[in-house]
Amino acid sequence: MSICSPSSSSSSSSYLTGKALIVHSILAGTAIAVAIGVHAYLGRARKFRTRVVGIIPARYASSRFEGKPLVHILGKPMIQRTWERSKLATTLDHLVVATDDEKIAECCRGFGADVIMTSESCQNGTERCYEALEKLDKKYDIVVNIQGDEPLIEPEIIDGIVKALQAAPDAVFSTAVTPLKPEDAFDPNRVKCVVDNCGYAIYFSRGLIPFNKSAKVNPRFPYMLHLGIQSYDSKFLKIYPKLQPTPLQLEEDLEQLKVLENGYKMKVIKVEHEAHGVDTPEDVEKIESLMRERNLS
Numbered sequence: 001m002s003i004c005s006p007s008s009s010s011s012s013s014s015y016l017t018g019k020a021l022i023v024h025s026i027l028a029g030t031a032i033a034v035a036i037g038v039h040a041y042l043g044r045a046r047k048f049r050t051r052v053v054g055i056i057p058a059r060y061a062s063s064r065f066e067g068k069p070l071v072h073i074l075g076k077p078m079i080q081r082t083w084e085r086s087k088l089a090t091t092l093d094h095l096v097v098a099t100d101d102e103k104i105a106e107c108c109r110g111f112g113a114d115v116i117m118t119s120e121s122c123q124n125g126t127e128r129c130y131e132a133l134e135k136l137d138k139k140y141d142i143v144v145n146i147q148g149d150e151p152l153i154e155p156e157i158i159d160g161i162v163k164a165l166q167a168a169p170d171a172v173f174s175t176a177v178t179p180l181k182p183e184d185a186f187d188p189n190r191v192k193c194v195v196d197n198c199g200y201a202i203y204f205s206r207g208l209i210p211f212n213k214s215a216k217v218n219p220r221f222p223y224m225l226h227l228g229i230q231s232y233d234s235k236f237l238k239i240y241p242k243l244q245p246t247p248l249q250l251e252e253d254l255e256q257l258k259v260l261e262n263g264y265k266m267k268v269i270k271v272e273h274e275a276h277g278v279d280t281p282e283d284v285e286k287i288e289s290l291m292r293e294r295n296l297s
Contacts, residue, residue: 048141048166048169049141049142049165049166049233050141050166051093051138051139051140051141051142052091052092052093052094052140052141052142052143052144052162052231053092053093053094053095053096053133053136053138053140053142053143053144054086054089054092054094054095054096054143054144054146054158055095055096055097055098055116055128055129055132055133055143055144055145055146056079056082056083056086056095056096056097056098056146056147056148057098057099057118057122057125057128057129057132057145057147057148058079058097058098058099058101058104058108058148059099059100059101059104059122059128060099060100060101060103060104061101065278065279065280065281067103068148068149068278069099069104069107069148069149070103070104070107071278071281071284073151073278073284073287073288073291074288074291074292074296074297077107077111078148078149078151078278079097079104079107079108079148080107080108080111080113081151081152082146082147082148082149082150082151082153083095083097083108083111083113085150085151085152085153085154085155086146086153086155086158087155088155089155089156089158089159089162090155090159091158091159091162091163092144092158092162093140094114094136094138094140095113095114096113096114096115096116096132096136097113097114097115097116097148098115098116098117098118098128098129098131098132099115099116099117099118100117100118100119100120100122100128105117116131116132116135116136118131118132118135119131124255125145125147125255126145126230126232126237126240126255127240127241129143129145129232129237130237130238130240130241133234133237133238134238139234140234141233141234142162142165142166142231142232142233142234143231143232143234143237144158144161144162144229144230144231145229145230145231145232146158146229147228147229147277149228149277149278149279150227150228150229150276150277150278151276151278151287152276152287152290152291152296153229154271154273156271157176157227157229157269157271157273158229160176160269160271161174161175161176161229161230161231161267161269162174162231164199164267164268164269165231165232165233165267168265168267170265171200171233171264171265171266171267172232172233172235172236172259172264172265172266173230173231173232173233173236173256173259173264173265173266173267174230174231174266174267174268174269175193175201175226175227175229175230175231175256175266175267175268175269176226176227176229176268176269176270176271176273177193177195177224177225177226177227177268177269177270177271178224178225178227178270178271178272178273178274179222179223179224179225179272180192180223180224180225181225182217182219184225185208185217185223186207186208188206188207189206189279189280190206190225191204191205191206191225191226191254192204192205192206192207192208192209192223192224192225192226193205193209193224193225193226193268194209194210194224195224195268195270199267199268199269200265200266200267200268201256201260201266201267201268202260203257203260204226204252204254204256204257204260205252205254206252206253206254208223209223224270226256227271227273228277230256236264240258240259243258243262245258246258246261246262247261248260248261249261276290
């Protein structure tokens with residue numbers, strides 16, 4: 001027995017050592033596989049929705065302000081000012097103006113913008129962006145719909161909504177909100193938005209939301225104003241025109257509601273930005289006064 005003991009011990013030791021080596025090899029292999037997997041995943045994440053085009057939809061006919069894109073603001077057409085501000089965004093690979101009007105197209109070509117002609121049948125800016133996307137030679141992952149009546153648009157907001165959509169694979173749409181001024185609470189031209197705790201849109205309305213029992217503005221509540229700029233996953237943008245109009249969309253006359261009513265998710269970023277959209281002729285003077293105050297030429 002004593003003669004066999006050393007041999008048995010040695011054999012057991014060798015067996016344990018071999019087993020340890022196998023386990024170590026498995027663990028090492030697993031670690032390598034995980035590292036490769038993580039690297040591959042991060043590589044895909046870095047490449048997710050990377051190609052971005054900005055589209056400025058512009059139409060001449062407007063019930064509230066006909067010819068709005070061509071109105072001059074301190075010596076330049078408003079559409080030019082929007083284009084120049086948008087060009088400063090770092091996330092855009094390309095920027096175009098989409099219009100159904102030859103006067104707007106001629107003006108835009110005059111200051112160096114690329115123009116895509118679209119049909120007069122487009123019901124809203126989103127449909128015009130879709131039509132323009134279909135006519136572009138290159139393929140893009142994200143389309144940014146930049147409102148042509150925002151001559152003071154911040155390029156950082158454009159970059160912000162692009163990055164938000166890139167970071168939210170479950171969303172097909174992204175947009176921005178900013179604190180609502182009390183005097184704009186009941187203005188139907190100032191669209192309000194409510195957002196959930198994860199940064200996704202719950203609802204948009206021309207009325208004040210949320211609306212409390214007193215029917216008055218609560219000075220302590222952080223109401224949010226929707227900024228018109230929005231971006232879409234290009235695959236979703238191709239689906240959007242095929243979706244039937246929805247009751248809420250038609251009642252509020254807000255295209256974002258068709259997205260929400262059909263169950264799609266919309267990412268929202270909150271920014272500090274004083275909205276300066278031009279909805280009526282009276283807004284032009286306000287914009288010019290503000291630009292003078294800020295020494296913007």
